[in-house]
Amino acid sequence: MLLYWDEPGARKQWSLALEYAKDLATKRMYQPSSQQQQTPQQSASSHSGWGKQQQQQQSQTPPQPKPRESKQRVSIAQRLNDFFRRRPALDELEKKGIVRNEPVFGSTLRQICAHERSDAPRFLSRCIEAIEGHGLETEGIYRLGGNAATVQKLRLLVDQTEDYDLTTGWDIFVLTSALKTFLRELREPLIPSATFQLITEHYQSSAKPSAKRESIRQVLRTLPPAHYNTLRLLFHHLTRVVQCSERNQMSSQNVALMMGPNLVWPASGDADGGLCLTSNLMFQNQVVEYILLETEFLFTD
């Protein structure tokens, strides 16, 4: 932690307070619970807000000039407040180019494809290639997760370099987790909620199966090219996963259940946020499974 203050006295006091707080925090963390109950006063006061605890630490720090103490205490709280207020907002930093968006994760499909001049994100096609290289017979593929830290490592690599290789050195579950994370962290869902709503309406309609299929195909056509191409790439891959279901135990239903929340989610302004509820999740999965089973037809020109 870096602290900067013009006044040497204040600087010293800060560092003492911090040292003491650190000391207190470590001690408290390793205190057996019985001892903690014996000091109700101490724990009670630490609940009543951060400011008070700061005061307590200050008053217990030994080498402080007594008469100046109370005045100094107020001013430090004040200065800390000012310090936090002075920090620039995130969008301001983004404008200045200090905070930059990650180029792949947490972006939008349109931006990624425009930037890469590709039909679908290169990360996705490389990831799918690597997963299929490992073999789709792996039991629990897309159901079991990979090590979270390794997934983050992969994410950093993908965001920071353009010429990366996923085919060697990565665990299959890390790859599938990364793929799911990528989809989930898109700023717009792969299937936008309005489109999904339309598909659902057609799915529920009492039209003939062939007419239903055709109208859903038409709805998918209205998607922006980046979304349509990505969806086609992904669902063809998932169809191949389901084809191995006897070995990998992942039926179309299971795959739909695992992928559903990564493909569709309600818009942030959506008041009911309905898709998160369990019953709606079940329904959402039926629609995703339908798309999965009809992939061959739905994505053929």
Place this chain on the structure above:
Amino acid sequence: MSKSVSKSVKPIKIVVIGSGGVGKSALTLQFSKSKFFLDYDPTIEDSFSKSCYIDNEMARLDILDTAGQEEFTSMREQYMRLGQAFLVVFSVTDRKGFEEVDSLIQLIYRVKDREAFPIMVAGNKIDLQNDRCIDQSLAQELVQRHQEFNPYCAYIETSAKTRLNVDLVFHDLVRLLRLYNAKGGSKQAKKSKCSLL
């Protein structure tokens, strides 16, 4: 003494959590229905109830079986708030599931705003000895670290397939909860860690 009418007993809410595919549903179903289901269907959320005598005292258990995948974690804090005791499951054949145990326990403390809470950690699938990659001592070490400040935490190895320790893990969890309640657990000091710095 022991109450004989099960309806007069307040149900205990047990929440089963853990990484995806470690056998949470298999354990729960083996306990509540005495069957090992070979289905490989991932869970979103299921609940079961079962009444049984534990140490001559009737207990009604409401068991909530949850999804392990991170996609479904939006619901996690919600059901954690309702849980009175937790069964944290990992598979001894899956390193990733074990790595998640610690953060799940931390999450319980945080959601419950307590430093101690009744938690059983179950190392499942021990029938698959050949695929085992998490040693018993490794899991025990983790739980011992928690026991330093949470006396209501314990570790046990289970197999939903062979029914080994399945009853025991649920019964012991109820015992921990009883102990916790007897010591006035719910009124115990809330956690007092300051994580500001």
